[in-house]
Amino acid sequence: xxxxxxxxxxxxxxxxxxxxxxxxxxxxxxxxxxxxxxxxxxxxxxxxxxxxxxxxxxxxxxxxxxxxxxxxxxxxxxxxxxxxxxxxx
Numbered sequence: 001x002x003x004x005x006x007x008x009x010x011x012x013x014x015x016x017x018x019x020x021x022x023x024x025x026x027x028x029x030x031x032x033x034x035x036x037x038x039x040x041x042x043x044x045x046x047x048x049x050x051x052x053x054x055x056x057x058x059x060x061x062x063x064x065x066x067x068x069x070x071x072x073x074x075x076x077x078x079x080x081x082x083x084x085x086x087x088x089x
Contacts, residue, residue, distance in 0.1 A: 038070040047078045 038048040052068055059065045066072055 034070060041070050041073075043070055043073070043075065043078065047080065048073070051078050 034049070034052070035045045038045045048070055051073070055068055056065075059068055067074075
């Protein structure tokens with residue numbers, strides 16, 4: 001399962017050769033980790049990130065931050081997103 005989770009990152013490595021700066025690479029790695037952990041916990045990544053970005057600024061304690069992580073989040077609090085419309089061919 002872990003190998004499948006990192007496959008998109010491994011495939012894109014050549015395209016993402018330069019992150020601009022070490023801090024950019026760290027930020028990218030954190031974002032990829034959150035997205036893949038959300039997927040592993042059967043959470044739609046876009047809904048999770050919307051939820052996280054809205055709630056994270058108000059989190060003040062370690063417990064509040066931990067509750068926002070994908071493996072701990074209460075799924076009933078996540079926004080439901082409309083399914084994307086099929087692309088026209």
